[in-house]
Amino acid sequence: MNYTIHQLQIFLKVIQTRSITKASEELFMTQPAVSIQLKKFQDQFDIPLTEVIGRQLYVTDFGIEIGKIAEKVIQELENINYKTQAYEGLLTGRLNISSASTGKYVIPYFLSGFLEKNTGIDLVLDVTNKSRVIESLKNNETDFALVSVLPDKLDIEEELLIENKLYLFGNESRRRKDKALIYREEGSATRMAMEQYFDKHEGQQRKRMELTSNEAVKQAVIAGLGYSIMPLIGMKNELLNNELHLLPSRGLPIKTEWRLIWLKGKKMSPVSEYYLEFIRTEKQKIREEYFDWYLKY
Template identity: 30%
Template sequence: MRLTLRQLRVFRAVCESRSYSRAAEEMALTQPAVSLQIRQLEELVGQPLFEYVAKKLYLTPAAEALLKASEDIFGRLESLDMQLSDLQGSLQGQLNLAVESSAKYLVPHLFAAFRAQHPEVSLQLVVVNHAQAVRRLSISRDDLLIMSQVPSELALNFYPFLNNPIVAVAPPWHPLCARPNLRLQDLTDFPLLLREPGSGTRRAGEEYCHQKRAHFAETLEIGSTEAQLQAVIAGLGLALLPRHAASLELATGQLRELPVEELPLYHSWCLVHTEGKRLSPVARAFETFIRAERAKISALAERFSGRLTEKPAAG
């Protein structure tokens, strides 16, 4: 098979965008040029790679297999580039990292601490919800992934490295803020603001409320954590959120953490990759950093505790 790297790059762009026109725009090509590359690739493979169903583009089994192989090919090339840099005495290259959306507040600070040790490493950060994270793991799309609920149905290596406390938040004028002790059941008289289906935080909160028999009569769906925070501040309802995600609003008094007896609900942030995955030197170095710097990571996480920290006085 005389596949070319260019054909594989075009193929990956179509897989990621599920659109010939968007792939053409991303690759700075015309749509006919993209179609030609895919047609040539299908002739080499001997099978169709894509099919349209109800005007949506889907990958065939052959495309799924080719995508997995292409990820391995490009991963090995990137690893080679990093190894050659390593032989020259410095760690260089790019860390391809995906994180669940509620971890996006913490992870840039985590990477900055890592980059202080390896200044020539760059970052490609993709923010996803839990369902998207599981899909990316199934095709080994990223070097590493940070998530809080590791799926048991996939063969994965994972390392828990930090608590992810989920708490109940309300605006400071809310009547529940005046009560010193609450049960989860006390919250159910008020609307609960939920993330979109596929969110790990939503799933964890719903499962926990069901377990505790706390059933909310009214829920509102909010499509992002930022919008959820603003909706709580606006008085549209309560929310169950990772404390890290609401730290600024809690520290500045825009929100209050409710003293619910059954909360926080604790999960752990985990560093995850597929079992048997060949990690690049940069990915290996980041994994080593996460395992070795627990004290530094805990200190970083303290910034997201919801408490304001005073700057040291000048002079």
């Protein structure tokens, strides 16, 4: 057999995405290039690795087993790079963080200084919905999770980063009762906070709309489709440009905390321990440098 590391990487990405199209996008390759390398890899085995039924690509049982081995091989190759850098005096390794979608306005600022000082560290940052964040934490697939509401029935430890403040926003300075309320999807922490607020202060709301990302909700509010309770931390430019208006309302803001959490008793890697030490030492400075506008509200 004479397969290459590149072919192993391509095959592994195809397994992960279950799609040549998606694999090519994530690898920044053309679809024909991925297909050619996949075929060259397959040609070295008498047993099929994948099969296409209709338009759907499926990985065979044999393909899954080869994929597990490929993942270990690639991981060991990465370890060679890390070991080499370690002997050169660099802190090396991988830092995995899973963040709730609105956390994208928070976590980059708590990473930039750390990564700038430690160029031997690779970052894997998965920005996704709250349910997936908690699932990856439960399965020990990530070092840290960034959330604004603590998960139920999960024994964790935490480090607070910055307060999370939710306000009612509209594209006008006054609220009109004939416009809809725009909610996030089920399971979203922002959705739960919004439902609790209106149940307590305004009762049942009939006119409503549901969108599946904070950015989609923001754009819908800017377009005048309705109003929504959203985290202030992602609204800086829209407030400065008068695209959005903060609508003072009784009982607002709703306040929680953005926090890094990890499984209690988790054996941390040297990279994770060093990052946690960095956060504890630098978080106040980071808040003052990057979130001065936010802290004034």
